[in-house]
Amino acid sequence: xxxxxxxxxxxxxxxxxxxxxxKAGEVKVKMMATGVCHSDLSLIxxxxxxxxxxxxxxxxxxxxxxxxxxxxxxxxxxHVVMSFVLNCGECFHCERAEPHLCIGGKPELGxxxxxxxxxKMDGNPIAVMSFLGNMAEYAVVPEACVVSVDKTVDFKAxxxxxxxxxxxxxxxIKTADIRPGSTVAVVGxxxxxxxxxxGARIAGAGRIIAVDLSAxxxxxxxxxxxxxxxxPGSNFVKELKGRTNGIGVDYCFEVIGIPKVIEQCIKATRRxxxxxxxxxxxxxxxxxxxxxxLPLSGKTIxxxxxxxxxxxxxxxxLLGLYQGGKLDLDHMITRTYGIDEAPQAxxxxxxxxxxxxxxxx
Numbered sequence: 001x002x003x004x005x006x007x008x009x010x011x012x013x014x015x016x017x018x019x020x021x022x023k024a025g026e027v028k029v030k031m032m033a034t035g036v037c038h039s040d041l042s043l044i045x046x047x048x049x050x051x052x053x054x055x056x057x058x059x060x061x062x063x064x065x066x067x068x069x070x071x072x073x074x075x076x077x078x079h080v081v082m083s084f085v086l087n088c089g090e091c092f093h094c095e096r097a098e099p100h101l102c103i104g105g106k107p108e109l110g111x112x113x114x115x116x117x118x119x120k121m122d123g124n125p126i127a128v129m130s131f132l133g134n135m136a137e138y139a140v141v142p143e144a145c146v147v148s149v150d151k152t153v154d155f156k157a158x159x160x161x162x163x164x165x166x167x168x169x170x171x172x173i174k175t176a177d178i179r180p181g182s183t184v185a186v187v188g189x190x191x192x193x194x195x196x197x198x199g200a201r202i203a204g205a206g207r208i209i210a211v212d213l214s215a216x217x218x219x220x221x222x223x224x225x226x227x228x229x230x231x232p233g234s235n236f237v238k239e240l241k242g243r244t245n246g247i248g249v250d251y252c253f254e255v256i257g258i259p260k261v262i263e264q265c266i267k268a269t270r271r272x273x274x275x276x277x278x279x280x281x282x283x284x285x286x287x288x289x290x291x292x293x294l295p296l297s298g299k300t301i302x303x304x305x306x307x308x309x310x311x312x313x314x315x316x317x318l319l320g321l322y323q324g325g326k327l328d329l330d331h332m333i334t335r336t337y338g339i340d341e342a343p344q345a346x347x348x349x350x351x352x353x354x355x356x357x358x359x360x361x
Contacts, residue, residue, distance in 0.1 A: 003136030004056045004342045020118040022068035032155035035059035036345045036357040051110045054127035057135025058084035059163035078148040083311040084130035086144045100306040157329035168195020170307015180204030188255035189217040191356040201225030211236045240268040257281030274300045
């Protein structure tokens, strides 16, 4: 089968690989659509640590083709969306209703739960991204990473829910728990940022202010529910303060992962408000704030891991919003690609021309 393989830092290609049958507790999925996410690029460039070589892909949907011994939650023929975070149901976090922080199994990085992999290239075992490696024609994944969804849902839309949409919408409606009528700023309007905007709209925010350096992204932000934009290149802290009578916004979402921008978002947040950090930056970078800022301002800084997802509940919920016309996934997909076009898909991702590109099989 074909798969997109990262061989080493900043080098990837489409390769022929083989895949073994699922073992106990595993599911083989015929992939139908995979989103091209910035986190895939972050693995390629080393921002997200992972062994090489590895099969990319962590945002996808497909059809269950085979199940291993003991699998009970899905059946052959089910349409499924995959989560790159386990939901084991038994670990410290799962028992405390925090499945987005699941540590079940603590497997070796890039491997399945038993510490091995199902994928081989030139006869040698290779890793997969986040249990999934679903930028391939087939994927074998843990049962704890899949949930069945309505068979009438378009696979391309379903795939987006697996990462970007869940992360963004979840950051708004779950991590931040936006109050109706609030003023919200979203800094960084790629696929995840546009999803934050949609989540803020769904939550009933009164004002949603989009910030990005791309005029095209600003246009997409308005289509997704932003009520106003900050002109690209402007001092957005000054703009946000000015538009709120010097107070600042109730919620400011940083969806880039750049320390300087994080610091600016904290400044743009009102006293008693909440800054939500969604963007992923390199482990080597730090941001700083004045030691008096939090005690005297009462501000909250929250990290949002996967939009606080309980994916077995939240994926079907989000797709229900999509089917009901309340969550726009179709316009999030600005281009589709075949798997052989993966290099172009990543080039387009880096240049920022897509809200979301999707590989279809």
